[in-house]
Amino acid sequence: MEKDMIEELFDQHEGRWDIEEPSKxxxxxxxxxxxxxxxxxxxxxxxxxxxxxxxxxxxxxxxxxxxxxxxxxxNSIDDQVVEISPEISNTEFYFANVIAQEVKKLQSENSPETKKIVDDTMIQLSKLEKNYKGLETDLINGGNSKLILSAMITNFQTRIDLLEDVLQQIEEIKNIKKSEHENTII
Known part of the structure; x- marks a missing residue:
C-alpha cells in the first residue's frame, strides 16, 4: 500500500521535476x-x-x-691541497706508503700479549689522521701555508715514530717472553 502511494505521488508530479544543470x-x-x-x-x-x-x-x-x-x-680536499702545494702530493704518497707498511707489520705482531698496545696504537693513529685532515682543511682555507705544511710533515713523522716505537716495544715483549721461556726450560 505504501508503495502505491509513493508511485502515485511520482506519477502526479511527472514532468515537473527540475532536471536542468545549474550554470557554471x-x-x-x-x-x-x-x-x-x-x-x-x-x-x-x-x-x-x-x-x-x-x-x-x-x-x-x-x-x-x-x-x-x-x-x-x-673538488676533494686532496685535490685542493695538491693545487695549493704540488710537492705535498709526493711527500704524502711517500709517507702514506711507509705508514701503511709499518701498520701491516704492527698488525702481523698482534697477539694476546700485544693486543692492548696494538689497539692503543691504532687509536692514536686514527687521532693523528683526524688531526692531519684538519690541517688539510686549514691549508685550503688559506692559513699560513709554510707553517701548515710543516705541521703536516711533522704529523706524518709522528705517526711513523709511533709505529716504530711500538714495534720496538713489541720486540722487547717477545724477547722477554722468549728469555723467560728459555729460563724455565733449563
Whole structure:
C-alpha cells in the first residue's frame, strides 16, 4: 500500500521535476550570498594557472643545475691541497706508503700479549689522521701555508715514530717472553 502511494505521488508530479544543470559558478555565487547574509567575508579563490607544471619543471631544473655546479666545482680536499702545494702530493704518497707498511707489520705482531698496545696504537693513529685532515682543511682555507705544511710533515713523522716505537716495544715483549721461556726450560 505504501508503495502505491509513493508511485502515485511520482506519477502526479511527472514532468515537473527540475532536471536542468545549474550554470557554471552557481555554487560559488550561492555560497557568497549565504556568507554575505551571515556576515562572513570570503576570499576569492585563486585561479589555477595552466602553466603550473612549467613552474615545477623550471624549479626542478634550477635545483638540479645548482646541485651539479656545486658537486662539480667542489673538488676533494686532496685535490685542493695538491693545487695549493704540488710537492705535498709526493711527500704524502711517500709517507702514506711507509705508514701503511709499518701498520701491516704492527698488525702481523698482534697477539694476546700485544693486543692492548696494538689497539692503543691504532687509536692514536686514527687521532693523528683526524688531526692531519684538519690541517688539510686549514691549508685550503688559506692559513699560513709554510707553517701548515710543516705541521703536516711533522704529523706524518709522528705517526711513523709511533709505529716504530711500538714495534720496538713489541720486540722487547717477545724477547722477554722468549728469555723467560728459555729460563724455565733449563
Amino acid at each position: 559558478g552557481h555554487e560559488l555565487r550561492f555560497l557568497e550570498k549565504l556568507n554575505t547574509a551571515n556576515g562572513v567575508k570570503s576570499f576569492p579563490k585563486k585561479k589555477k594557472t595552466p602553466y603550473k607544471f612549467l613552474f615545477i619543471a623550471a624549479s626542478l631544473l634550477l635545483v638540479f643545475g645548482l646541485g651539479f655546479l656545486f658537486l662539480n666545482e667542489s
